[in-house]
Amino acid sequence: MEISFTRLRIYRECPWKYKLMFIDGMKIPSTPQSAVGLALHRALESFHRANSEDLEFLLERYGREDKGRRFLEKYFEQNRARRTRIIGNEKEFVYPLGPHMVRGMVDRIDQRPDGGIEIIDYKTQLDQKEYPLADNLQLHFYALGVRECLNLKPSWLTVHYLAAGKTDSIAYDDSGEDELKRLIIETAEHIEAGEFRSDSSFCPRCDFRKGCQFSIARD
Numbered sequence: 001m002e003i004s005f006t007r008l009r010i011y012r013e014c015p016w017k018y019k020l021m022f023i024d025g026m027k028i029p030s031t032p033q034s035a036v037g038l039a040l041h042r043a044l045e046s047f048h049r050a051n052s053e054d055l056e057f058l059l060e061r062y063g064r065e066d067k068g069r070r071f072l073e074k075y076f077e078q079n080r081a082r083r084t085r086i087i088g089n090e091k092e093f094v095y096p097l098g099p100h101m102v103r104g105m106v107d108r109i110d111q112r113p114d115g116g117i118e119i120i121d122y123k124t125q126l127d128q129k130e131y132p133l134a135d136n137l138q139l140h141f142y143a144l145g146v147r148e149c150l151n152l153k154p155s156w157l158t159v160h161y162l163a164a165g166k167t168d169s170i171a172y173d174d175s176g177e178d179e180l181k182r183l184i185i186e187t188a189e190h191i192e193a194g195e196f197r198s199d200s201s202f203c204p205r206c207d208f209r210k211g212c213q214f215s216i217a218r219d
């Protein structure tokens with residue numbers, strides 16, 4: 001089967017949620033916040049694809065009149081001060097892992113002046129919590145994909161919190177790659193075997209908690 005980070009994440013949150021979304025085709029309803037996040041991602045992709053250095057161009061690509069514009073103005077200033085070279089923008093990777101295919105899309109890949117490769121993920125939510133990057137499974141998933149598919153050796157993992165106008169980086173430690181590969185393969189095997197038990201520990205944060213038959217957080 002083909003497994004992406006989203007599929008891996010959703011299965012780990014709750015296998016039943018995975019079934020609702022990827023077998024039954026239920027969609028997570030769009031929210032004002034998710035719409036802003038999508039528009040920000042698209043604007044940044046378009047801005048960097050055009051190699052633009054013009055703030056007005058970036059704001060035009062965004063096309064909305066809300067607080068997202070302030071995030072982009074902050075981003076623009078911070079980006080101007082960076083000394084890195086962009087070598088990947090919404091860069092896709094696909095590679096075989098055992099009998100499966102692993103697919104992903106990295107927001108941005110930079111090369112630092114010393115040659116180090118930096119994997120960057122944009123976080124767009126206003127109330128985005130900051131977690132230790134060493135525990136950030138998404139960035140490790142991307143770093144592994146970049147190494148396996150694009151033949152680049154990542155040195156840095158970075159999250160750019162657009163709403164807060166902050167970045168957080170750590171040196172990439174590749175010692176967990178074998179464990180991550182095992183996790184991806186095991187998850188794909190559980191999915192292929194149709195193992196979709198419910199995991200109520202995720203219910204309070206689940207988008208389906210109001211209607212799901214196994215929900216313990218309907219209120």
Ligand code: SF4
Nearest residue numbers: 014017203206212215
């Ligand atoms: S409401 Fe709970 S049991 Fe239902 S899909 Fe969400 S996390 Fe799983």
